[in-house]
Amino acid sequence: MESLSTQLLVIGGGPGGYVAAIRAAQLGIATTLVEGGVLGGTCLNIGCIPSKALIHAAEAFEQARHQAAASPLGIRVAAPQIEIAQTVQWKDGIVRRLTAGVGALLKKAGVRVVPGWARVIDGKAVEVQGPAPESAGTGGAAATPGARIACEHLLLATGSVPQSLASMPFGGRVISSTEALAPQRLPARLVVVGAGYIGLELGMAYRKLGVEVAVVEALERVLPVYDEELTRPLRASLQRQGIALHLGCRVQGLNAAGDAVRVQDASGDAVELPADQVLVAVGRAPRTQGWGLERLMLDMRGATVRIDDRCRTSMRNVWAIGDLTGEPMLAHRAMAQGEMVAEIIAGQRRRFTPAAIPAVCFTDPEIVVVGRTPPEALEAGLDCITARFPFTANGRAMTLESTDGFVRVVARRDDHLIVGWQAVGRGVSELSAAFSQSIEMGARLEDVAGTIHAHPSLGEAVQEAAFRALGRAIHV
Numbered sequence: 001m002e003s004l005s006t007q008l009l010v011i012g013g014g015p016g017g018y019v020a021a022i023r024a025a026q027l028g029i030a031t032t033l034v035e036g037g038v039l040g041g042t043c044l045n046i047g048c049i050p051s052k053a054l055i056h057a058a059e060a061f062e063q064a065r066h067q068a069a070a071s072p073l074g075i076r077v078a079a080p081q082i083e084i085a086q087t088v089q090w091k092d093g094i095v096r097r098l099t100a101g102v103g104a105l106l107k108k109a110g111v112r113v114v115p116g117w118a119r120v121i122d123g124k125a126v127e128v129q130g131p132a133p134e135s136a137g138t139g140g141a142a143a144t145p146g147a148r149i150a151c152e153h154l155l156l157a158t159g160s161v162p163q164s165l166a167s168m169p170f171g172g173r174v175i176s177s178t179e180a181l182a183p184q185r186l187p188a189r190l191v192v193v194g195a196g197y198i199g200l201e202l203g204m205a206y207r208k209l210g211v212e213v214a215v216v217e218a219l220e221r222v223l224p225v226y227d228e229e230l231t232r233p234l235r236a237s238l239q240r241q242g243i244a245l246h247l248g249c250r251v252q253g254l255n256a257a258g259d260a261v262r263v264q265d266a267s268g269d270a271v272e273l274p275a276d277q278v279l280v281a282v283g284r285a286p287r288t289q290g291w292g293l294e295r296l297m298l299d300m301r302g303a304t305v306r307i308d309d310r311c312r313t314s315m316r317n318v319w320a321i322g323d324l325t326g327e328p329m330l331a332h333r334a335m336a337q338g339e340m341v342a343e344i345i346a347g348q349r350r351r352f353t354p355a356a357i358p359a360v361c362f363t364d365p366e367i368v369v370v371g372r373t374p375p376e377a378l379e380a381g382l383d384c385i386t387a388r389f390p391f392t393a394n395g396r397a398m399t400l401e402s403t404d405g406f407v408r409v410v411a412r413r414d415d416h417l418i419v420g421w422q423a424v425g426r427g428v429s430e431l432s433a434a435f436s437q438s439i440e441m442g443a444r445l446e447d448v449a450g451t452i453h454a455h456p457s458l459g460e461a462v463q464e465a466a467f468r469a470l471g472r473a474i475h476v
């Protein structure tokens with residue numbers, strides 16, 4: 001077995017790990033990254049990117065069907081069809097381009113990439129066992145399987161895995177998001193368990209591809225992490241699209257024939273939901289098992305590795321970032337943590353104290369949440385003004401045939417400091433940058449109201465929400 005040594009050893013080449021490795025190498029730190037699967041991690045291979053590709057394809061198909069039915073725009077389309085295997089190939093092409101790009105970036109930065117599964121020996125050494133067959137895309141400067149690597153700093157970035165249900169484990173008809181993102185054939189009927197991010201993003205995409213979809217959620221609301229006002233347009237859209245919602249329900253498993261999900265509904269009655277496939281999307285669990293993490297005896301917070309505001313674990317020079325460290329399990333959080341850890345190791349003074357981490361749910365309509373929602377502001381004891389500007393009063397939204405939804409601002413009553421932005425509507429994910437910047441830069445309502453926003457654009461609703469909060473809306 002080859003012996004290697006490095007200053008920084010990163011386990012996991014997802015958005016957290018690969019960004020940390022690139023930044024560290026840029027700062028002159030000798031860096032080695034071990035990846036057992038494919039570079040890019042969950043995000044590029046089986047998460048953010050493939051899901052958004054599938055959502056886009058489903059939307060394009062639905063648009064074609066919408067225009068074929070009775071186009072108000074005067075477009076004539078005849079009986080559109082979808083070849084799902086080709087859609088998946090197209091999606092795989094995007095994934096390949098991006099993962100190869102990550103390999104190239106690591107190489108350019110001078111990171112040594114070792115394909116294979118790392119096993120922790122102690123806080124200063126790991127052993128890498130042979131690469132998985134699918135790790136062809138790992139690329140990198142020097143692929144060295146079967147190595148023992150000694151390091152000064154160890155960065156844990158192993159990500160997360162789909163959570164399973166004891167009553168309905170994965171296998172056969174019961175699939176996770178990974179399988180749902182690579183269908184070779186579409187099921188006639190899909191039951192989705194969990195009305196969170198994955199369940200709704202993929203459930204809606206499947207519906208637009210023509211699948212009959214039923215969603216089962218344990219709580220009383222869809223996307224229960226967000227407030228009722230924000231999710232109301234989404235709920236209406238789910239109904240319009242013909243997605244059956246079963247809220248406040250308990251899933252009990254498959255029936256004896258294996259072709260229906262047994263559910264206890266909100267009033268305690270037993271119901272069977274016919275299913276050719278069942279997508280279980282009830283959250284993700286940090287990947288803490290099977291790679292020797294327990295040898296480090298780190299302090300944990302529940303099932304996640306406990307970190308402080310510099311992403312330090314309880315062991316000196318052992319760092320952890322991304323999904324392994326718990327919520328919010330978002331790619332941009334993992335990347336920001338990775339970049340910060342690299343800079344701290346290089347001697348910079350950094351802390352992970354973002355004013356806000358944006359969250360976007362890519363449903364139809366999309367939902368963006370940055371900073372505090374009105375109920376969260378109330379809970380924090382803040383006296384706030386809240387104002388909404390509806391897309392029904394926005395010209396650009398009308399030209400896009402998407403007037404559902406609104407932009408909402410939450411600001412302190414005393415000094416008008418903006419503490420939160422939320423939006424629901426088609427295409428609002430792109431407003432997240434403006435929202436995050438305004439909060440991170442400490443903008444007040446007057447700053448946004450006094451900024452000229454391009455016309456016609458959805459962004460005008462951002463300025464108008466600020467106007468409205470100041471009691472001087474123009475267009476509503």
Ligand code: FAD
Pocket residue numbers: 011012013014015016017034035036037038039040041042043044046047048049051116117118119157158159160177198287291321322323324329330331332333334362
């Ligand atoms: P991961 O991306 O999980 O990467 C961990 C890597 O470590 C993997 O490549 C794995 O193979 C490797 N690894 C694990 N153990 C070892 C070991 N012992 N040795 C070597 N390698 C190892 N987030 C968003 O922000 N926006 C979205 O739109 C979004 N959509 C999503 C859609 C889906 C369907 C899913 C499942 C997730 C989505 N996420 C989204 C979440 C996002 O993918 C994760 O938050 C992000 O990938 C976490 O990054 P990470 O670096 O912590 O871990």
Ligand code: NAD
Pocket residue numbers: 165193194195196197198199201216217218219223224249250251281282283284328329330359360361362
């Ligand atoms: P989630 O936490 O978003 O939603 C899980 C849902 O399942 C919740 O509504 C929960 O109440 C419900 N649930 C839990 N147990 C249940 C049960 N036994 N029966 C019925 N319902 C049950 O989790 P997810 O959708 O699996 O996504 C996992 C993570 O991946 C997210 O938390 C997010 O961090 C990340 N993600 C992000 C995006 C994005 O940023 N657009 C997209 C997809 C995934």
